Amino acid sequence: xxxxxxxxxxxxxxxxxxxxxxxYNSKVSQVAKEAGVADGTIYLYFKNKEDILVQVxxxxxxxxxxxxxxxxxxxxxxxxxxxxxxxxxxxxxxxxRALAEVITVELRQSSKFMRNTNMxxxxxxxxxxxxxxxxxxxxxxxxxxxxxxxxARAFFGAIDELALEWAMGRRxxxxxxxCAQTVDLFLSGLVTRPQAN
Amino acid sequence: xxxxxxxxxxxxxxxxxxxxxxxYNSKVSQVAKEAGVADGTIYLYFKNKEDILVQVxxxxxxxxxxxxxxxxxxxxxxxxxxxxxxxxxxxxxxxxRALAEVITVELRQSSKFMRNTNMxxxxxxxxxxxxxxxxxxxxxxxxxxxxxxxxARAFFGAIDELALEWAMGRRxxxxxxxCAQTVDLFLSGLVTRPQAN
Amino acid sequence: xxxxxxxxxxxxxxxxxxxxxxxYNSKVSQVAKEAGVADGTIYLYFKNKEDILVQVxxxxxxxxxxxxxxxxxxxxxxxxxxxxxxxxxxxxxxxxRALAEVITVELRQSSKFMRNTNMxxxxxxxxxxxxxxxxxxxxxxxxxxxxxxxxARAFFGAIDELALEWAMGRRxxxxxxxCAQTVDLFLSGLVTRPQAN
Amino acid sequence: xxxxxxxxxxxxxxxxxxxxxxxYNSKVSQVAKEAGVADGTIYLYFKNKEDILVQVxxxxxxxxxxxxxxxxxxxxxxxxxxxxxxxxxxxxxxxxRALAEVITVELRQSSKFMRNTNMxxxxxxxxxxxxxxxxxxxxxxxxxxxxxxxxARAFFGAIDELALEWAMGRRxxxxxxxCAQTVDLFLSGLVTRPQAN
DNA sequence: TATGAATGAGGTTTCATTCAT
DNA sequence: TATGAATGAAACCTCATTCAT
Numbered sequence: 166x167x168x169x170x171x172x173x174x175x176x177x178x179x180x181x182x183x184x185x186x187x188x189y190n191s192k193v194s195q196v197a198k199e200a201g202v203a204d205g206t207i208y209l210y211f212k213n214k215e216d217i218l219v220q221v222x223x224x225x226x227x228x229x230x231x232x233x234x235x236x237x238x239x240x241x242x243x244x245x246x247x248x249x250x251x252x253x254x255x256x257x258x259x260x261x262r263a264l265a266e267v268i269t270v271e272l273r274q275s276s277k278f279m280r281n282t283n284m285x286x287x288x289x290x291x292x293x294x295x296x297x298x299x300x301x302x303x304x305x306x307x308x309x310x311x312x313x314x315x316x317a318r319a320f321f322g323a324i325d326e327l328a329l330e331w332a333m334g335r336r337x338x339x340x341x342x343x344c345a346q347t348v349d350l351f352l353s354g355l356v357t358r359p360q361a362n
Numbered sequence: 363x364x365x366x367x368x369x370x371x372x373x374x375x376x377x378x379x380x381x382x383x384x385x386y387n388s389k390v391s392q393v394a395k396e397a398g399v400a401d402g403t404i405y406l407y408f409k410n411k412e413d414i415l416v417q418v419x420x421x422x423x424x425x426x427x428x429x430x431x432x433x434x435x436x437x438x439x440x441x442x443x444x445x446x447x448x449x450x451x452x453x454x455x456x457x458x459r460a461l462a463e464v465i466t467v468e469l470r471q472s473s474k475f476m477r478n479t480n481m482x483x484x485x486x487x488x489x490x491x492x493x494x495x496x497x498x499x500x501x502x503x504x505x506x507x508x509x510x511x512x513x514a515r516a517f518f519g520a521i522d523e524l525a526l527e528w529a530m531g532r533r534x535x536x537x538x539x540x541c542a543q544t545v546d547l548f549l550s551g552l553v554t555r556p557q558a559n
Numbered sequence: 560x561x562x563x564x565x566x567x568x569x570x571x572x573x574x575x576x577x578x579x580x581x582x583y584n585s586k587v588s589q590v591a592k593e594a595g596v597a598d599g600t601i602y603l604y605f606k607n608k609e610d611i612l613v614q615v616x617x618x619x620x621x622x623x624x625x626x627x628x629x630x631x632x633x634x635x636x637x638x639x640x641x642x643x644x645x646x647x648x649x650x651x652x653x654x655x656r657a658l659a660e661v662i663t664v665e666l667r668q669s670s671k672f673m674r675n676t677n678m679x680x681x682x683x684x685x686x687x688x689x690x691x692x693x694x695x696x697x698x699x700x701x702x703x704x705x706x707x708x709x710x711a712r713a714f715f716g717a718i719d720e721l722a723l724e725w726a727m728g729r730r731x732x733x734x735x736x737x738c739a740q741t742v743d744l745f746l747s748g749l750v751t752r753p754q755a756n
Numbered sequence: 757x758x759x760x761x762x763x764x765x766x767x768x769x770x771x772x773x774x775x776x777x778x779x780y781n782s783k784v785s786q787v788a789k790e791a792g793v794a795d796g797t798i799y800l801y802f803k804n805k806e807d808i809l810v811q812v813x814x815x816x817x818x819x820x821x822x823x824x825x826x827x828x829x830x831x832x833x834x835x836x837x838x839x840x841x842x843x844x845x846x847x848x849x850x851x852x853r854a855l856a857e858v859i860t861v862e863l864r865q866s867s868k869f870m871r872n873t874n875m876x877x878x879x880x881x882x883x884x885x886x887x888x889x890x891x892x893x894x895x896x897x898x899x900x901x902x903x904x905x906x907x908a909r910a911f912f913g914a915i916d917e918l919a920l921e922w923a924m925g926r927r928x929x930x931x932x933x934x935c936a937q938t939v940d941l942f943l944s945g946l947v948t949r950p951q952a953n
Numbered sequence: 954t955a956t957g958a959a960t961g962a963g964g965t966t967t968c969a970t971t972c973a974t
Numbered sequence: 975t976a977t978g979a980a981t982g983a984a985a986c987c988t989c990a991t992t993c994a995t
Contacts, residue, residue, distance in 0.1 A: 171975095192967090193969060193970085194969090202976080204977080205976070205977055206977070310543075311543055315524065319524055322524065347516045368959095400960045400961055402962095403961095406959075410987080411986070586990085588957095596955080596956090598957060598990090602991070704937075712921050713915075716913040716914045718910075718913075719917070740910075747944065783965085785965090795965090796968080797979085805964095
């Protein structure tokens, strides 16, 4: 009975349930059953239902951020860094289709109501991309004509949309291909091409 | 008493209310009050609460599609067509911040439940982009190395994400700028550059 | 458009609808549609929904009573009168299965709420049976040991229950047979048998 | 707080409330208040409002059947068995006027919707009577000219109608008398009288 | 008389949350 | 810590009835 990390089990169960039914159509009791705990137990670990979603999000983004930092630690070329970033994001998403749905879909829905919540991890996530772009501009590898934050947002939107498409079950081509194509699209638009023109 | 288009008024009210509180936190009675009709009247025009959301979506996408077709009728150059498409999308979104929120946020939330719904308008919307890309490839203006449907999806994701950012109230730069930058990013990645390399 | 007897059409429609769905599960609009009139028209002829049921009942019982009186006018023998009464009741029921259901089932349900209503026709109906029994007793043909009103009630209960069984669709034997058997049962218990014992 | 049998209390409360207002005019909240539980608690024990009625019926019929079997265990004479059956039915009814109303009135109303329900207890109840008649016929005590199932139905209809009359508040004579008279009526019609004729 | 769009009161039911054990 | 029976607030939706035409 004494599970090592009940909080973890509840979060995992929540991801599974939220992904299948959507946050507002999921019942706390479903999450409890999936986690193998009593309904009341959930409230020992989370303030309320919405808090579960927030924690799922914070935990997931934090974990992905950790992986990003780990993967990027030795990569210095901005072009390579952006490609790596996209690959890690896709790999994370590929690991858990359910998590992808929760992050891409449920999160947006709740975000309005999370203005007071600690959304820093997501800001950091976007900021990470923006920083790569910025560094690329400083190194003269990326065109200085783009706003780094806007480019980051657009970049995230593109790969996230593909992740959603994939998560929704219409896997038209391999994940890797889509990832690479997207990165290429962006990079070829981003990189400075002194020789051309 | 006899309002000309009660259905229209309910839809407009719904967009306003859903945008402010989110679909699941909106009450049908709020929509009714905002529309100036009785609660029951809503059910003369819509099957149920979710149907309002579906109709908002279908109506909006249809209207935007109409505008796209109108705007694109005389544009032949693929590069120009894609730029026009993005501009019209942004203009439509700019017209109604509430509508933007509902389409970008609420819709995704419900999309799981819309699998059975007539999502053709959305499919057409994406298809429209894909077709532009495809034609561009056929005319040799766009790189043949991208899958048109994936490019369309990524393109949509990028401009939609920017629209979301804007709708969420963090209007960092002018809409037009963001639009143009995004289009540029994509186009420069997409267009063939025979002279370079 | 000008139907001769709209009230009649509404009553007939009500019988059909009430029989199929039950009074409380029938919608006034269903009755209106079945009658081929607008919803509001019903309220030109009836005070409210319950009034339709009351009128159906009063009209039906009155009509059956009329037939009973017509059939009994020339019958003088009490035994024969009771048998005739049962036969006419069954024939009436046989004519309209829907009417049978409404009278046997729906009416009981509402009767509590009809205490203030003019239920005289039903009282007269039972009274008619009681009177036959009473006359039989006065003529020495029926045992004086039974309370005529109780006998009437039991008699009605028996044939009504059979009618219900029949109306519910389990027509085990011919209507006439069941009728005759029931009458026989009662009569042989009722008639004085001077020779026996 | 912890009531021993909350289900029982809800059923009892339901019988009381349904009898007074009728099933369709009773509110679930009334039943809850009468039972001293919260509205939601009802749904821990019953599927929905109609299920309460079904369970009242099944429970009651089962209980009466139990009593019938107990009372009949030592009675062998068919005539006596039928008389006993009637007496037990009346006694059960006499115990709870409310229950009588619910069973005789409300139940019929819903019976259309109960076709899919497990109505076996009622079938068994009627079957019990039919079996007594059949055994009586086999033993030569009852006339072979009647269909046992029809006789059972008529018998039930008669005593049930009297119960209804009584439950409706027009207690014209003692219950026992009515019971005895009814039984006598039937039995004298049913029993074979070798000496007569 | 007839219509039927509009009304709006109110009931059934759900489900997040609590708390006695 | 853990449980899960109980709570009760609140929302969706229905449908009898009205009334302007």
